[in-house]
Amino acid sequence: MLPFRFIHAADLHLDTPFSGMSGVPEQLRQYLQGSTFAALGGLVDLAISEEVDFIVISGDVYDASESSLRAQLRLREAWERLGQHGIPVYVIHGNHDPLNSRRLRLAHPPHVTIFGAKVESINATRRSDGETVAVVSGISYPSAAVMENTSLQFRRDLASKLYHIGLLHANVDGQEGHDAYSPCSLRDLQNTGYDYWALGHIHKRQVLSQSPWIIYPGNIQGRSLKETGPKGCYVVDVGENGEANPIFHELDHVRWSEIEISIERLLTEEDWKEAVEEQIEELRENSVGRLQVVRITFTGRGPLHSLLQSGRESGELLQELRRRENVRLQGSENGVGSLGSIVWLAGVKVATGMDIDTSTLLQEDSFLGELFRLSARAEGDIELLDSIVESALAPLMDNSTLRGLLKEEGANSNTKLELLRRAQELASSLLVEVDSRGGMGQ
Missing domain, CATH: 3.30.110 (Translation Initiation Factor IF3)
Known part of the structure; x- marks a missing residue:
């Protein structure tokens, strides 16, 4: 097998509006709104400096289905720079920028391949000598909500000795906080026989497997306090023995x-x-x-x-x-x-x-002591936590607006734990205040 190098990026979300932040000076606001484009420029710079053979991008290039003309022009500019250095790009579209998006469609340069709504494969070559080094396969979202397991459409060509790379925008093993689009399991991906799965959709950087490599690079630029920490892409070196070495590079x-x-x-x-x-x-x-x-x-x-x-x-x-x-x-x-x-x-x-001394309180035979003991048990018992939170919120469920908000905000265990802790502190503050006035005893 011939050695080669490629970049795996995903979730560019170009032209994210960054709405909802208050009190931000105009200069900072403009910088925020341009940050996804700046990260894209960094991606191109990295590809050129690292002399990669090609780039794969695993969905959500644009932030919205009706992408702005500005976003398309900036992307076209990036494609052209890569083309000047002979770097091909292989792209799939995800739920934010499906193929049926209503937008002005600028033509892509010939070195940019956009995969269609069915799995397609293309041979990728090494820039230095034009030798074929890998098979790149991918599938784009035809519409915004893809609920079927599209990973089942991928199958390795068993007769080929080339390195196989799969591009998929999917939720693997039902990760919390993300829509269950193109749902699949880790086992589904492993069973395909592919050597590297270039995933997109989950914005948290994760290496799900090393044999084969199954990686979420995360998005290239964080866009809110829900997307903290370094953001970027992977530069992947594949050796003569087929062993890959993915290295993360910051772009944000x-x-x-x-x-x-x-x-x-x-x-x-x-x-x-x-x-x-x-x-x-x-x-x-x-x-x-x-x-x-x-x-x-x-x-x-x-x-x-x-x-x-x-x-x-x-x-x-x-x-x-x-x-x-x-x-x-x-x-x-x-x-x-x-x-x-x-x-x-x-x-x-x-x-x-x-x-207060919580260790002493946990041993205390008092109402407050029992409150803290119940809270401590609930933190280690998901069923008990669910029961407490659901019981406490039940009176609010008759209001449709509140019911929708509660379902949205209280869906995961971390949110429920935070609600429990805040309730515990509020209750203890009130109880201690009453106790200090002599209105409550043991």
């Missing part, structure tokens, strides 16, 4: 982060303010030229809990930190070039607890 120009600050050792408001400022400066030092968008969650138990519960202090600190970043932005001589030093605070969240 905006890094979304969730950080936690515990109040356990913070005794005063000054301690609290300094802890926040230290975290902001640490993020700034490690930004490597990327705009940082951050949400801070305050956790732990301590004397500042009651102060933070009102939300006033954290809200005022949020506004002050935003003001400082705005001053930093406006005072820069380089304008947009300064955005790599900006740490924009998207919000704060208070998930603190009362300054």
